[in-house]
Amino acid sequence: MNLHEYQSKALFAEYGIGVPKGYLITELSELDTALNRINSKGWVVKAQVHAGARGKAGGVKLVNTPQEAHQVASKLLGSSLVTIQTAGKALPINSLLIxxxxxxxxxxxxxxxxxxxxxxxxxxxxxxxxxxxxVVAEKTPEKILSIHIDSTVGVMPYQCREVG
Structure with missing residues (x-):
């Protein structure tokens, strides 16, 4: 199952996990409404594609003014994004999380x-x-914990304690 970031954050919010205030847009005409509803000193414009490393590929941008937000959103929305995780394939950007x-x-x-x-x-x-x-995996693999889940029993309490 592939979830976009906005879908994952909606699930987190549903279960009481705090997430930044945000709105999904699929058209540039929705941007001003999103910016006004968020009422922040700055915003993050995030391309919604099924891939990681979006920031490094230019799909996540910090903006400080509505004008900057419009410039970034108009450049991203309707374009495509290639990241290290897309195997050279350009993924279409049909929505943005503001x-x-x-x-x-x-x-x-x-x-x-x-x-x-x-x-x-x-x-x-x-x-x-x-x-x-x-880079962490390559240079300091000891800083990464991998927990394999037996699908016949699910996540066990001791595995949750390993994370904590």
Whole structure:
């Protein structure tokens, strides 16, 4: 199952996990409404495609004014994005997540994926952040915790304690 960032954040919010205030737009005409509803000193404009490394590929931009937001949104919306995770394939940008900017106190990385080697669902967790998780994996693999989940029993309490 592939979820866009906005879909994941909606699920988090549904279960009481805090997420930045944000709005999804699919047309430029929706941008001003999103900016006004967020009422922030700055915004993050995020391309919604099924790939990581969007920021490094130019798909995530910080903006400080509505004019900057319009410039970035008009450039991204309707274009395509190639990241290190798309194997050279350009993915269409049909929607943008507009979010408030927040001060980052701590950056963590958490991923749930299917490990093709072990054929298990696997949580990959790191306190070293997520922007450069590939570099962390290469240079300091001890900073990454992988927890393989037995699909016949699900996530066990002891596995949750490993993360904490």
């Amino acid at each position: 979010e408030e900017t927040l001060a980052i106190e701590e950056e963590l990385y958490l991923s749930l994926l299917v490990d093709r080697v072990t054929c298990t669902h696997t949580f990959v967790i790191s306190s070293a952040g997520g922007m450069d998780i590939e």
